[in-house]
Amino acid sequence: MTTQMIFLILLLAGVAAFFYGRMRARAMTVASAEKFHSRPGHHGFYVTIWTMLPAFFLIVLWLVVAPLVVRWAVTNSLPEAATASGESVSLIMTTVEQLSRGVTQLEEEDFDRISSGAMTVQEVMRSKGVLVGSDAKPYMLQAAILDERLSANSHLFLTLFAGITMIGGFLYGRRGIAPRARARNAVEQVMTLGLIAASTVAILTTAGIVLSVLFESIEFFRMVPPADFFFGTVWDPRFSAPGRVGGSDGQFGILPLLWGTAYISLVALMVAVPIGLMSAIYMSEYAGNKVRSIAKPLLEILAGIPTIVYGFFALVTFGPFLRDAGGLVGFDIQASSVLTAGFVMGIMIIPFVSSLSDDIISAVPQSLREGSYGLGATQSETIKQVIMPAALPGVVGAVLLAASRAIGETMIVVLAAGIAANITLNPGESVTTVTVKIVSQLTGDLEFNSPQTLVAFALGLTLFVVTLGLNVFALYIVRKYREQYE
Amino acid sequence: MTDQVQRMDVTAGGRVAKSEKSKLVKRRYAAERRFRFYGMAAIGTAVFFVFLLFGSIVNNGWSAFFQTKLDLTVHFDESVIDKSGQRDRMTLLTANYRKLAREALLAELGVDPADRPMRRKAEALLSRGAAIQLRDVVMDDPSVIGTTQKVELLASGNADALMKGAIDRDVPESRRQLDNRQVAWLDELRAKDILSLAFNTGLFTYGASSQPETAGIGVAAIGSFFMMLIVVLLAVPLGVAAALYLEEFAPQNRWTDLIEVNINNLAAVPSIVFGLLGLAVFINFAGLPRSSALVGGLVLTLMTLPTVIIATRAAIRAVPPSIREAALGVGASKMQTVTHHVLPLALPGILTGTIIGLVQALGETAPLLMIGLVAFVVDYPATPMDPATALPVQIYMWATAAERGFVERTAGATIILLGFLILMNSTAVIMRRRFERKW
Numbered sequence: 026m027t028t029q030m031i032f033l034i035l036l037l038a039g040v041a042a043f044f045y046g047r048m049r050a051r052a053m054t055v056a057s058a059e060k061f062h063s064r065p066g067h068h069g070f071y072v073t074i075w076t077m078l079p080a081f082f083l084i085v086l087w088l089v090v091a092p093l094v095v096r097w098a099v100t101n102s103l104p105e106a107a108t109a110s111g112e113s114v115s116l117i118m119t120t121v122e123q124l125s126r127g128v129t130q131l132e133e134e135d136f137d138r139i140s141s142g143a144m145t146v147q148e149v150m151r152s153k154g155v156l157v158g159s160d161a162k163p164y165m166l167q168a169a170i171l172d173e174r175l176s177a178n179s180h181l182f183l184t185l186f187a188g189i190t191m192i193g194g195f196l197y198g199r200r201g202i203a204p205r206a207r208a209r210n211a212v213e214q215v216m217t218l219g220l221i222a223a224s225t226v227a228i229l230t231t232a233g234i235v236l237s238v239l240f241e242s243i244e245f246f247r248m249v250p251p252a253d254f255f256f257g258t259v260w261d262p263r264f265s266a267p268g269r270v271g272g273s274d275g276q277f278g279i280l281p282l283l284w285g286t287a288y289i290s291l292v293a294l295m296v297a298v299p300i301g302l303m304s305a306i307y308m309s310e311y312a313g314n315k316v317r318s319i320a321k322p323l324l325e326i327l328a329g330i331p332t333i334v335y336g337f338f339a340l341v342t343f344g345p346f347l348r349d350a351g352g353l354v355g356f357d358i359q360a361s362s363v364l365t366a367g368f369v370m371g372i373m374i375i376p377f378v379s380s381l382s383d384d385i386i387s388a389v390p391q392s393l394r395e396g397s398y399g400l401g402a403t404q405s406e407t408i409k410q411v412i413m414p415a416a417l418p419g420v421v422g423a424v425l426l427a428a429s430r431a432i433g434e435t436m437i438v439v440l441a442a443g444i445a446a447n448i449t450l451n452p453g454e455s456v457t458t459v460t461v462k463i464v465s466q467l468t469g470d471l472e473f474n475s476p477q478t479l480v481a482f483a484l485g486l487t488l489f490v491v492t493l494g495l496n497v498f499a500l501y502i503v504r505k506y507r508e509q510y511e
Numbered sequence: 512m513t514d515q516v517q518r519m520d521v522t523a524g525g526r527v528a529k530s531e532k533s534k535l536v537k538r539r540y541a542a543e544r545r546f547r548f549y550g551m552a553a554i555g556t557a558v559f560f561v562f563l564l565f566g567s568i569v570n571n572g573w574s575a576f577f578q579t580k581l582d583l584t585v586h587f588d589e590s591v592i593d594k595s596g597q598r599d600r601m602t603l604l605t606a607n608y609r610k611l612a613r614e615a616l617l618a619e620l621g622v623d624p625a626d627r628p629m630r631r632k633a634e635a636l637l638s639r640g641a642a643i644q645l646r647d648v649v650m651d652d653p654s655v656i657g658t659t660q661k662v663e664l665l666a667s668g669n670a671d672a673l674m675k676g677a678i679d680r681d682v683p684e685s686r687r688q689l690d691n692r693q694v695a696w697l698d699e700l701r702a703k704d705i706l707s708l709a710f711n712t713g714l715f716t717y718g719a720s721s722q723p724e725t726a727g728i729g730v731a732a733i734g735s736f737f738m739m740l741i742v743v744l745l746a747v748p749l750g751v752a753a754a755l756y757l758e759e760f761a762p763q764n765r766w767t768d769l770i771e772v773n774i775n776n777l778a779a780v781p782s783i784v785f786g787l788l789g790l791a792v793f794i795n796f797a798g799l800p801r802s803s804a805l806v807g808g809l810v811l812t813l814m815t816l817p818t819v820i821i822a823t824r825a826a827i828r829a830v831p832p833s834i835r836e837a838a839l840g841v842g843a844s845k846m847q848t849v850t851h852h853v854l855p856l857a858l859p860g861i862l863t864g865t866i867i868g869l870v871q872a873l874g875e876t877a878p879l880l881m882i883g884l885v886a887f888v889v890d891y892p893a894t895p896m897d898p899a900t901a902l903p904v905q906i907y908m909w910a911t912a913a914e915r916g917f918v919e920r921t922a923g924a925t926i927i928l929l930g931f932l933i934l935m936n937s938t939a940v941i942m943r944r945r946f947e948r949k950w
C-alpha cells in the first residue's frame with residue numbers, strides 16, 4: 026500500500042467516524058433519560074479526532090524515523106573491507122539506494138552471472154532498465170537486497186501499526202460517547218491547538234528564511250573571506266564549472282551591485298516621490314469626492330500590475346524610447362540603463378508613496394488647518410507651512426517603505442538594468458543590482474559546493490537585512506508619529 | 512513664501528499703499544493656483560503612465576491574437592507517409608510530413624519541386640509547425656491517408672510579420688527578411704484567399720517553442736492553475752486559522768507580539784528572498800522535484816499567507832462585539848461563537864482578501880525563477896509534480912527571446928495575464944460592494 030493510499034484511507038475513516046459518532050450520540054440522546062452535555066456533532070468530531078490524530082502522528086513519525094533506521098542498519102551491514110578502503114560511505118549508500126530500486130527484478134541466473142564475473146553489476150541492472158554508476162560492486166548488491174527488504178518490511182509494519190492505531194483510536198473514541206462526556210471541550214481544545222499551530226507558520230517561515238540563507242552564506246564565507254565580499258569592488262564570479270571548486274578563481278565584490286541597486290532606487294525615488302507626494306496632497310486636500318473616487322483606484326492599478334509587465338514595458342517601449350530621445354539631444358543612453366530601470370521602477374512605486382502619504386496627511390488634525398486658515402493663510406500656504414511639517418516624519422516613513430520596495434524589486438531590473446557590474450555615475454550606462462545577480466547565479470545548473478552558486482545566498486542575506494532594517498525603521502517612524510495625535 | 516507672509520505683517524500695519532496690497536494678494540493667489548496645478552499635474556502624470564503602460568502593451572500585443580494561416584489542399588500521399596500500409600504508430604509519427612506540406616504549397620504556387628533554390632524560398636513561407644499539424648491530422652484519423660484534404664496550416668513567422676505590416680515593404684530587398692519573389696507569392700496567395708489572418712487559438716493551447724508561431728501559453732497556464740490551486744488549498748485555511756487565533760483567542764503576551772511582528776515583516780520581505788527559501792528548504796532539504804508546480808505553489812503560499820492573514824484580521828475586527836456578546840449570552844462556547852457567527856459574517860471580507868492575495872501570487876515571477884520554473888516545457892503537466900512553468904515566467908522567457916516574433920507573443924500573453932488580474936480584481940470589488948455590511 027502506498028503512503029498516499031494510507032493517508033487517503035485515514036481521511037475516509039475519519040469522515041466515516043464522524044458520521045458514526047454523530048449517529049450513535051443521537052440515538053443515545055433519544056434513548057437515555059439523562060441530558061447530554063455535548064451536541065451529537067461534537068461527539069462525532071471527538072470520534073474522528075481519536076481515529077485520525079494518533080494514527081496520523083504515528084505515520085509521520087514513522088516516515089521520518091524509519092528511513093534513518095534502515096540506512097543505519099544497511100551501513101552497518103557493509104563489509105569491513107568496503108569502509109576501510111577509504112571510500113566515502115555516503116557515496117556507497119547512494120549507489121546502494123539506486124541498486125535497491127531494481128533489485129526486486131533480479132533473478133537467480135542474474136546473481137550467477139555477477140558472481141561468475143560474466144557481467145558487471147552495472148550491465149545487469151541496465152538490462153533491467155535501472156541506471157547505476159560503474160562503481161556498483163557485488164557486495165553493494167547484498168546491501169541493496171537488505172535495504173530493499175528492510176524498507177518493504179518497514180512499510181508493511183507501518184501499514185499494520187497505522188491500521189491498529191486507527192481502529193484502537195476509533196474504539197476508544199466510541200467508548201467516550203456518554204451523556205456526561207465533555208466532548209465539546211475536548212474538541213474545542215484540539216481546534217484551538219490547531220489554530221495556534223497555524224499561527225506559528227509565520228514564525229516558521231521567518232525562521233526558515235533566516236536559517237536557510239544564513240547556513241548557505243556561512244558555507245560561502247568559508248570559501249570567500251567576508252572582507253572580500255563586503256568591500257570588494259570587482260564582481261567577476263566566472264562560470265562555475267565542474268572540477269573548478271574553490272574561491273581563488275572568481276571575485277565576489279558586492280560594492281558594484283550595491284552601488285547599482287542604490288543608484289537605480291535613487292532615480293526611482295526621484296520620480297516617485299514628487300509625483301506620489303503631490304498626488305497625495307492634491308487628493309487629500311483639494312480633490313472632491315468625485316475626483317478622488319476615480320483617481321485613487323486608477324493610481325492603485327499601478328500597484329496591482331505584476332512587475333514582469335513593467336519590466337517588459339521598460340525593455341520594449343521605454344528603453345528604446347529613452348535611447349532615441351537621448352540620441353536627439355546628444356546624450357548617450359543605452360537601451361538598458363540606470364535611467365530606464367529607475368524611471369520605470371519609479372512609476373511602479375508611485376502608489377506606495379501616494380497612498381501611504383495620503384493616509385498620513387489625512388491624519389493631521391483638522392484643528393491645525395483651521396488655525397492656519399484663521400490667520401489668513403491660503404490653502405497652499407497652510408499645506409506647505411503647517412501640514413507638511415506636521416506630516417513629515419510619516420512621509421519620510423512612507424518614502425523609506427517605497428525605497429525598500431525598490432531595493433527588493435527584481436523583474437524590472439532583470440529586464441531593464443543590464444548585467445554588467447559597473448560603478449559609474451553616468452545614468453545612461455547600464456549597471457546591475459543585487460537581485461539581478463541572485464537570479465543569474467541561480468538559474469541554470471546549480472552546484473551547492475561552489476561559491477558561484479552560494480554567493481546568491483550571501484547576496485540574499487544582505488538584501489534581507491537591508492530591507493528588513495529599512496522596514497523596521499520606517500514602521501518605527503510612522504508609529505511614533507501617529508502616537509502624537511492620538 | 513515665508514517672506515511674503517512676513518511682508519503681510521508689514522502691510523497689516525497699514526503703511527503700504529492699497530495698490531501694493533492687492534498686488535501681493537494677487538501674487539499669493541497665483542502661488543495658490545500654481546500649487547494646485549502641480550497637484551493636478553502629478554495625478555495627471557500618474558494616470559498618464561497607467562494609460563501609457565496599457566496602451567503600449569495592447570499596441571504591441573493585439574496582433575498576437577491573430578495568426579496568418581494558409582488554406583492548402585494537401586494530398587496525404589500513402590507512399591510518403593506509410594508505404595507498408597501497416598499504419599504502425601511509429602511509422603506514422605516519424606513520416607515526412609514536411610514534404611507533404613511543401614508539395615501542397617509548391618503546387619499552389621506553380622513552382623517546380625526540382626528547382627532547389629526556388630523550393631527553399633517557397634518553403635520559408637511555411638512554419639515548421641506545419642508538419643506537426645499534418646501529423647496530428649493523421650494521428651487523429653489515419654483514414655485520411657491516400658485522400659486529398661483542405662488543411663489550415665501555419666505560415667512562417669516572417670510571412671506573419673508581413674501580413675501584419677511588421678515587415679516594411681519599402682525596405683530594400685537585401686535588408687528585408689523576405690525577398691521580392693516571396694512577397695509577390697504572398698500577395699498572390701492572399702489574392703487567391705489562401706493566405707488569411709485568423710484568430711490565433713494556438714496562443715492559448717501551445718507550450719514552449721523556439722518558433723514564435725507555435726509558441727503559446729497553454730502549458731504555462733496549466734502550471735499557474737496548479738499553483739493557484741495549491742495556494743488556495745493551503746494559504747486560505749492556514750491564513751484564516753492564524754487570523755482567528757490572533758484576533759479571538761490569543762492572549763496579550765510576548766509570543767503573540769512576536770507572531771504579529773513576524774507577519775508584518777513577512778509582508779515586506781522582497782519576493783526573491785522567498786525564492787531562496789524555496790530553493791534551500793523545499794528543494795535541497797525536503798527533496799521535492801525542481802521545476803515542479805508543487806514547489807512553486809508552496810513558495811507562493813508562504814508569500815500570500817501574510818496578505819490573507821492581514822485581510823482576514825481586518826474582516827474579523829469589523830464584526831461588532833455585540834454579535835459575540837449575544838452568542839456568548841445564550842450559552843455558546845467561545846469556539847461556537849467564532850465558527851457559527853463571527854466567521855460567516857467575516858466571510859465576504861476574507862474572500863476579498865484571498866482574491867487580492869491570489870492576484871499577487873498569480874503575477875509573481877522572481878521567486879519562481881529561483882526554483883527552476885524557467886523551463887522549456889512543451890507538454891502539459893499532468894500532476895503538480897511534473898515539470899511546469901507559470902504564466903509570468905513564460906512572459907519573462909519570451910521577453911528575453913531573440914526572435915522579433917516573440918515581442919508580439921510576449922505582449923499578447925501579458926494582455927491575457929492582465930485580463931485575468933483585472934477579472935479577479937473586479938470580482939473582489941463587486942463582492943465587497945455586494946456583501947459589505949455597515950453595522
